Amino acid sequence: MIGHEKKLGWGFTAPALVWTLAFFVAPFLVMIAMSFANLEGRTLIWGVHLDNYIELANRPYLLRAVAVSMQITFIVTLASVVLAYPLAAIIAFRVPQHWQRFVLLLAILPFWTSYVIRSYAWLLVLAREGLVNQTLIHLGIIAEPITLANSRFATVTGFIHFFVMLLTLTIYANLVQLSPNYRLAARDLGANTFQIFRHVILPLSLPGIVTGAFLTFVLCIGDYVTPHILGGNNELTMPQVVMVQLGRRADFPLASAMAIVMMGFVTIAYLASARWLRLDRL
Amino acid sequence: MTKLRYSLLAIAAMQLATTSVVAQELNALVWCDHADDALIKPFEEKHDVKVNLREYEGTGAALALLEQSRPGDWDVLVIDGIDVFRAVETGMLAPLPKNELPIEDMFTEVIMEENNSKDGTWYAVTEKFGYNTISYNSAKVDVKDMQDLATVWSDKYAGRISIYDYYLPVMGLAAISEGVTTANMDAASLKTIGPVLGQMRSSAASVAGVVAAQTALATGEVDIVVGGGEWLTAVLAEEQPEMTWTIPDQGAVRWTQSIGILSDSKQKELSLEFIKYITSPEGQARLATSACFWGMPANSKASDFMTDSQRAILRWDEQNKFLRRTQLYPAPNMDLDNAMQDLWLDKLSQ
Missing domain, CATH: 3.40.190.10 (Periplasmic binding protein-like II)
Incomplete structure (x- = not known):
């Protein structure tokens, strides 16, 4: 009987395992091997060469790209958490239960449009003759249009618009699972609203925050579209530099080495957040 | 044979016929x-x-x-x-x-x-x-200035230009502005081109691909696109005839x-x-x-x-x-291409 259950278990998991091995593990191993290969002319020389990693350390623009990617990712993650938490808390605690689904639907409405179109829409909104500048001029706050598009500000704005919604969902999913009894018990014991938040709600909602923040970190550090469209190439991020290696040069070994370095940062982020990471809260 | 079977056979026959047609x-x-x-x-x-x-x-x-x-x-x-x-x-x-x-x-x-x-x-x-040259909004710039590459990316137009995001034609333009022919570009000429790229970069509001450059020009985000040409402004010209292009006196890239x-x-x-x-x-x-x-x-x-x-x-x-008046854009060998790309990325990220 146990043998039959085991077989059944393997039967159910086999498709997922095969899929993961074929489309994640195998390509990942190829990418690792590729990062140690060399490109001589159009010929790929397989082997264990550290040239690509040495190149990474020796080219200042690559180090700058790493720094820019990390700065943008940290700013976006932090700002998204700060903005998403109150929104999720209002939906979870203040909005009547039968309205919550509708409000969540409104929150994820921007996801219904294409990511690329949304980025170009932001470009128009932030342009010198766009909505933001015209409104500020109309209100007399500024006399001349200011540069908002094609900047780090634009990149961060585009990212935050996307990730606040993602974080709102993960934090909301966490908050609605908290029994109201925790808050009532804390209040009975004399805690004020801030103390309840600081000592009860926040620690209990940490898994939702960390899960959302981790997803934000992963998606943000690997994103090519938003910095490319909204940043105006005024700062290069890691994915942009990877794309340049592939576009004309087709230098897959160097591009793979850069991708491995990016994965290194993601791994560090994972290890730092593993204690609180609860993907089952999604 | 039932009607259903006849229908299925008919559908299969139609599919076969369609397949053979295309x-x-x-x-x-x-x-x-x-x-x-x-x-x-x-x-x-x-x-x-x-x-x-x-x-x-x-x-x-x-x-x-x-x-x-x-x-x-x-x-x-x-x-x-x-x-x-x-x-x-x-x-x-x-x-x-x-x-x-x-x-x-x-x-x-x-x-x-x-x-x-x-x-x-x-x-x-x-x-x-076509040409990688200078596209501009004739209502916003002094048209005479567009005939001199050095003026285009001078401080006069700082913050009002976008650079086309492709290193070969833009570096070709930089070379032409310094009197270096694109066919004679080599590792030594990159030393001449580097400062020009630096000046260009410091004057630029953005470095943009085709759609982004068109959007920037059409929305007034910038008034000039270095590396643009007919391929950039032609689709805008019908609604915005002030969007145009020119070949500067020094020449341009083809x-x-x-x-x-x-x-x-x-x-x-x-x-x-x-x-x-x-x-x-x-x-x-x-x-x-x-x-x-x-x-x-x-x-x-x-x-x-x-x-x-x-x-x-x-x-x-x-x-x-x-x-x-134009020169074919640079056709570097692999070593020069790598050096050009490194210089481009270096200047781009400054």
Whole structure:
């Protein structure tokens, strides 16, 4: 009987395992091997060469790209958490239960449009003759249009618009699972609203925050579209530099080495957040 | 036999018939200007064939894709004129019958025998060309200033220019501004070009791809695009005639694209027919005014199939002058290409 259950278990998991091995593990191993290969002319020389990693350390623009990617990712993650938490808390605690689904639907409405179109829409909104500048001029706050598009500000704005919604969902999913009894018990014991938040709600909602923040970190550090469209190439991020290696040069070994370095940062982020990471809260 | 069985058999027969009707397919690896029904449909209808188009950006990406494909997967390749040799060196392109191509009708400067052929054998033929030069909003800048490259990226227009995001033509323009011909660019000339790129970069509001540069110009985000040209402003000109372009006094860079047959193609005759159509006056007129981007047709007889307005936007009557004043954009070997790309990325990220 146990043998039959085991077989059944393997039967159910086999498709997922095969899929993961074929489309994640195998390509990942190829990418690792590729990062140690060399490109001589159009010929790929397989082997264990550290040239690509040495190149990474020796080219200042690559180090700058790493720094820019990390700065943008940290700013976006932090700002998204700060903005998403109150929104999720209002939906979870203040909005009547039968309205919550509708409000969540409104929150994820921007996801219904294409990511690329949304980025170009932001470009128009932030342009010198766009909505933001015209409104500020109309209100007399500024006399001349200011540069908002094609900047780090634009990149961060585009990212935050996307990730606040993602974080709102993960934090909301966490908050609605908290029994109201925790808050009532804390209040009975004399805690004020801030103390309840600081000592009860926040620690209990940490898994939702960390899960959302981790997803934000992963998606943000690997994103090519938003910095490319909204940043105006005024700062290069890691994915942009990877794309340049592939576009004309087709230098897959160097591009793979850069991708491995990016994965290194993601791994560090994972290890730092593993204690609180609860993907089952999604 | 039941009615259901008859129906199923009828559906199967219809499917077989449909499959046999569109049995022949041509697979082409192209730039986005070929993905236009107005260009492709007439060929499909005439030859009763389905043309499958796959767009790509960057020769490296195309070559990598071809290397990873099975032999025979692809029939036709559109490639940057200066990169034909890269495909020829790897044996990817098949010889073309020169006598069946309208080379005699082409603008002399874009025949480019030295690029499209090797040891007397032709492997590709130029299909379209244009200029990487200065596009601008004539209502916002002093038009005279646009004739001098150094003034274009001087402090006078700081924050009002966008740089086209492709290092070869932009570095070519930088070289021309310093009196270095694009054909003579070498590692030593990068020392001259570097400071020019630095000045250009410090004056630029953005470094943008095609759509972003068009958007920036159309929305007033910038007034000048360095590296732009007819391909950038032609699609804007109808609604915003103040968007225009010029060739500065120092000259500008000329781009070309070529088309060839892949050596592993199993449909070489049909592929040749496709190339003959694309390089014919009718095909050239359609390619020149394609939805993705406009450019000059290589075949001068395409003029007969274009409207006065289309010719005016492309500055047809000034082509002889423009061709004389422009240089083919740099065609570096791999070492120089790497050095140029590093310099570009270095300046870009400053």
